[in-house]
Amino acid sequence: MPSTDNNLVRIRDLHFSRGHSKIFNGIDIDIPKGKITAIMGPSGTGKTTLLKLIGGQLKPQQGTILFHGENIPAMKTKKLYEVRKKMGMLFQSGALLTDMSVFDNIAFPLREHTELPEVMIRDLVLMKLQAVGLRGARDLNPSQLSGGMARRVAFARAIALDPEMIMFDEPFTGQDPISMGVLVQLIRSMNEALELTSVMVSHDIEETMAIADKVYIISQGKIMGYGSPEEMNQSDSPWISQFVHGEADGPVHFHYQARSYSDDIFAGENRD
Amino acid sequence: MPNSRILEISVGIFVAVGIAALLVLAVNVSNVSGFSAGSQYTITANFDDVSGLKPRSAVSIAGVTVGRVTSIVVDPETYEAVVAMTIDARFNDVPVDSSVGIYTAGLLGEKYVGIEPGGAPDVLEEGSVIRLTQSSIVLEKLISQFLFSQSDKKEE
Amino acid sequence: MFDWFAQLGRSAIDFFARLGSEVLLFLQAIAAFKALVFRPALIIQQLFSIGVRSMLIIIVSGFFVGMVLGLQGYNTLIDFGAEESLGVMVALSLVRELGPVVTALLYAGRAGSALTAEIGLMKATEQLSGLEMMAVNPVERILAPRLLAGIISMPLLAAMFSAVGVFGGYLVGVDMLGVDTGAYWSQMQARVDFEQDIIQGVIKSVVFGVVTTWIAVYEGYTCLPTSEGVSRSTTRTVVYSALAVLGLDFLLTALML
């Protein structure tokens, strides 16, 4: 494989649609090894979908997703599961297993994939819980956690196996400023210490811009722009600057696509 | 989820009770223990008429079940019914000159094979054939015989 | 006209595609049984929630069904003067038919629906996706142990049902209505055959165990990940299981008689 470049993931000409709605219409993305790449875009553009495509949970209609030079959509189930051991994913909803405690949730990947003795698993789990500040919550059930806490537990679980790459789906939502700061710090330090490759979906522009090495902005099935955070900030594209600066007015539409508001309203009136 | 100790114990109880129930069905309901394979021998007997007898019907001596009918076929030459039955090996000293008959349990009940022990010193063994047989009593035949004999008497 | 044929063709293709993927999934789950041998804890946990938790309802129902059989059987048989055969009647009805069938129906309502709801909710809350991304195959980790536990539990539950039922019939027939104890047991033992009746009953309940548990886990695994989807799948589990059990019962009886 000619993976002489330093991109861990290399997406080319990706097309994906759900039913009749086209979600990706030929996008190219490179995720550099050991860096933090942020994916940004309006709600509902398919950021979560993109992460699931990289994880092999969805199959694109067209295009390649190379991970270490190997095409994920073409993999057999067994191979795919091997590759997934090198990825961690933090789901938007947390996706904790509800029939076991916080401790067991984090121990779960370790118990499934390693033969480590229980004492060592305990140490590892407590370490991860300490990192996200929830060591005291180890005996709680997922149902007893707040949304933000659940996400931090899921975070700890995603890093339990020390994967090569972690995909974070909105890790900061629902976090108070302190734990947000801790998480940002954590991602940054893991990245530096372990050369971890991170893919991060987030709406928190400030935090994202602060820690990301590279930013992609996607909308309407296309890449609207990419580059370092500085480049994004200084971009003269009205589109990017609207998004990066969070202005309500501009080329980006806040509404899910629909016919014009006045048409809809009049359609209701005309009915009587 | 209860803790793992309680979990294991209750699953253990569940499996034990289930297997015990299977054993009850095997031993108390179907009485499988009496006829385990290997400890039995097969004998045959020819009858003129076996009406009502079926494979699996009981074979008994003095009302005690000692075996079971395994197959009933017609002898292609004599047109007699050949009944094969397995007898539990515990009953291994039945005289060879015993006679067998087909009887009915109760007025309308099940047909079964009854063995009347004889007095010879030799005993029945694997493959023995019983010569003395009494066929199934068929109610219709009995009644018609009775009626005919009545009318015969009148004609005399 | 051609539209109509095209429509028909499409639904046929759809149907076989779905059937094919279901069979594939089933084989995958069966193939995972081998690995489960080394993880008895997973099976024990499922035996608990599937088997132990169904035990009480099965035993109580078996007892009542046996008592009803005793009562009805006695009233019918006494007209022929054949009340001595009550034991045979009760035992054969239970061992051959009612044991496996009623157990499977109760099981579908008690354990099957719970399985569907559990797996469906795991899907709706992305737990199944989460497992996949942790490189844990949900078919092997979630479906397979439940399926195996269901297959083990069903014949045990059916045996409990029949055994308790025979006892219930005894209580009514012998203790209350005065059938002779000896006749009850000896006629039963003379007529009930181990291979023909008991083993066939066990075979039936194993088949029902496979089918009802599979329907339950499959419905959960493929449900729409919404609360409405889960509730619909749960209903479907009970309906499909009941139809499958009754239909298969006829088929198996015809094949084995």
Ligand SMILES: Nc1ncnc2c1ncn2[C@@H]1O[C@H](COP(=O)(O)OP(=O)(O)OP(=O)(O)O)[C@@H](O)[C@H]1O
């Ligand atoms: N299971 C599904 N079936 C059909 N359509 C779906 C499904 N999941 C998502 N979609 C559609 O795909 C599009 C992209 O969804 P996705 O969840 O990837 O958005 P997102 O960018 O992650 O949004 P957000 O920032 O709000 O999380 C949405 O328009 C949604 O309507």
Ligand SMILES: [Mg+2]
């Ligand atoms: Mg999303």
